[in-house]
Amino acid sequence: MSIQWYPGHMAKAKREVEENLKLVDIVIELRDARAPYSSENPMMQEIIHHKQKIIVCMKKDLADHKETEKWIQHFEQEGNPSLAIDANHPNDIDKLIKKVNDLGEELRDKKIKKGVSPRPIRALILGIPNVGKSTLINRLANKRIAKVGDRPGVTRHQSWIKVQNSFELLDTPGILWPKFEDEDVGVKLAAIGTIKDHLVPLQDVAAKMIMYLQESYPEGIKKRYHITEHDYDMWEVFEKIGRKYGALESGGKVNFDRVANIILYDLRAGKLGEITLETVKEIFE
DSSP states (O other), X not given: OOOBOOOHHHHHHHXXXXXHGGGOXXXXXXXXXXXXXXXXXXXXXXXXXXXXXXXEEEOGGGSOHHHHHHHHHHHHHTTOOEEEOOTTOHHHHHHHHHXXXXXXXXXXXXXXXXXXXXXXXXXXXXXXXXXXXXXHHHHHHTSOOSOOOSSTTOOOOOEEEXXXXXXXXXEOOOOOOSBOSSHHHHHHHHHTTSSOXXXXXXXXXXXXXXXXXXXXOHHHHHHHHOOOTTOOOHHHXXXXXXXXXXXXXXXXXXXXXXXXXXXXXXXXXXXXXXXXXXXXXXXXX
């Protein structure tokens, strides 16, 4: 399954990020806690490698908290300040603000020692589409500024935002890279909603998710669909789910496209439990 998606506005956004990096002190890189490795944009890493960054794993409420802790430890060991947050939880927002301020103080002190006049710390926030960036920005600004949507690619402009009179934040559009060389990366990003649904074969993505859940999180699908790890025939699995939820066409035939939508909606909404699609051990060991 080959997935390619690179709209023109994303190419423009990449150029704008490159131009604006010289204006900021810190990069806040957002990733999805359900896929912390796959939701890293390697194209952006080439651009921001020389900047101090904070890795923020978003949507921690939907991810396996034990695996999220391992990912945070991994990022910290690599030398990147990191934390996992639920953007709708005020305490998590406060933790992020404190982390930016603490890191900003260190950078400001270094500049003062070099004779550079102090100014408010400036941070740039970036991440792949649909990672929760707009919601986070609204929480940081404590008011509705960014347009929030559940579709990838909602934010298409850049703007400065003042965060509690402590630092200035530059918003950027969500940016994907031109092609996913690793098919598994594309499948995971499609499953969590990073890529627009009409651009991917949803039945294939949903089937791969069912197989992964059968192996790694069987209780969720057993409770929701009465599917077990021993249900190997994916045709029968889709038939069972489709009839259970009334995903039928005229004549009583199961509509597999609707079944795929049901599975992916349940996965994204957390109805199949707290799920992480990749672990530190799987990726690096």
